[in-house]
Amino acid sequence: MSHQRNVPFFNYPRAYLDDRSDLLQIFEDVGNRGAFIMQKDLRDFEAALAGYTGAKHAIGVANATDGLELAWMAIGLRSGDEVICCSHTMLATAASIVTAGGRPVPVEIGEDNLIDPDAVEAAITPRTVGIMPTQLNGRTCNMDRLMDIAQKKGLFVVEDAAQALGSRFKGKHAGTFGKAAAISFFPAKVLGCLGDGGGVITNDYSIFDKVYQLHDHGRDVNGEVRGWGRNSRLDNLQAAILNHRLASYDKIIARRRAIAAMYQERLGKLEELSLPPAPDANPDHFDIYQNYELQADRRDELKEFLRSNGIGTLIQWGGKAVHQWERLGFTCHLPKVERFFERCIMLPMNMFINNEDVSYVCDKVEEFYRK
Numbered sequence: 001m002s003h004q005r006n007v008p009f010f011n012y013p014r015a016y017l018d019d020r021s022d023l024l025q026i027f028e029d030v031g032n033r034g035a036f037i038m039q040k041d042l043r044d045f046e047a048a049l050a051g052y053t054g055a056k057h058a059i060g061v062a063n064a065t066d067g068l069e070l071a072w073m074a075i076g077l078r079s080g081d082e083v084i085c086c087s088h089t090m091l092a093t094a095a096s097i098v099t100a101g102g103r104p105v106p107v108e109i110g111e112d113n114l115i116d117p118d119a120v121e122a123a124i125t126p127r128t129v130g131i132m133p134t135q136l137n138g139r140t141c142n143m144d145r146l147m148d149i150a151q152k153k154g155l156f157v158v159e160d161a162a163q164a165l166g167s168r169f170k171g172k173h174a175g176t177f178g179k180a181a182a183i184s185f186f187p188a189k190v191l192g193c194l195g196d197g198g199g200v201i202t203n204d205y206s207i208f209d210k211v212y213q214l215h216d217h218g219r220d221v222n223g224e225v226r227g228w229g230r231n232s233r234l235d236n237l238q239a240a241i242l243n244h245r246l247a248s249y250d251k252i253i254a255r256r257r258a259i260a261a262m263y264q265e266r267l268g269k270l271e272e273l274s275l276p277p278a279p280d281a282n283p284d285h286f287d288i289y290q291n292y293e294l295q296a297d298r299r300d301e302l303k304e305f306l307r308s309n310g311i312g313t314l315i316q317w318g319g320k321a322v323h324q325w326e327r328l329g330f331t332c333h334l335p336k337v338e339r340f341f342e343r344c345i346m347l348p349m350n351m352f353i354n355n356e357d358v359s360y361v362c363d364k365v366e367e368f369y370r371k
Ligand SMILES: Cc1ncc(COP(=O)(O)O)c(C=O)c1O
Pocket: 063, 064, 065, 066, 089, 090, 092, 093, 134, 136, 160, 162, 163, 183, 184, 185, 186, 196, 197, 198
């Protein structure tokens, strides 16, 4: 019997406290320079983000939801245009299509619990203009088929890479396959800041130019007003924090992959569970484990058992897929996604848990299924 421990799902105070002295120095430095809006730290971070992902351009924005919307606006979505997205994603994915003027068409998941290319093909209509895969939980979709479909049908691809900075498919970074992508720096993201933050990446100069204008009152990089825009800038202070954290990002990913390997080793044998792919399961994929989302028999009982033993878990997004929010006008039925949402649960996966915590979580999961 292991002693009771407290393993929260995510420890928000530690997102500050663990590198508090570095952060205080950053506050001092940025504050003393009065460098609050669109300053060097932001430019440095944008260059570092582009460099890290291999994208030609990066723009800091207020959050990833805005970034996705601005990407669709830059592409020029028009009323009635349909964009096919996965129903296993955050509402923000679909919302960005709506707020940019289009209509989201949520579809099924495949074996990998990500958007199913067959379902995408089947959902194409004369009004379809785009596909929006979500690189969910830090795993990049198999982009070969999706890009093939997009090319054949002349569709735009915008990747929701909010959860996938550093994730790769066949060595290529999430967010660099389509026309544009957005990444989130929400505090619980693998690269998180101390508030909201996001980035848009693209290889296409015209998309960069347009997103840049849209995010800064219609002004281009030279400050010339070229059209209507808004304010969706990333704060310079947040950019300075992200710059600091990006420097050790690969170490952070390595630790998360090590935790995933430990979960795999201990829980992989339990028939009642269906785990996400192990870090070394497929050389085509390099996953960063934004989340460790598995499917479990007696999921709700497991959640309660873990809670009573001090372990925090999460059933993502209120336990509903995008198309299950009927008030938003969806009428479709997607049995695979619905089944997934009856069984899914996330175990603690972050930089604040140590090996003993992981081992304790595994002990308790094993104990639950032995009962
Ligand atoms: C898959 C997905 N898309 C979009 C978003 C939106 O990101 P943000 O909170 O930065 O707007 C999130 C954030 O949690 C996400 O997980």
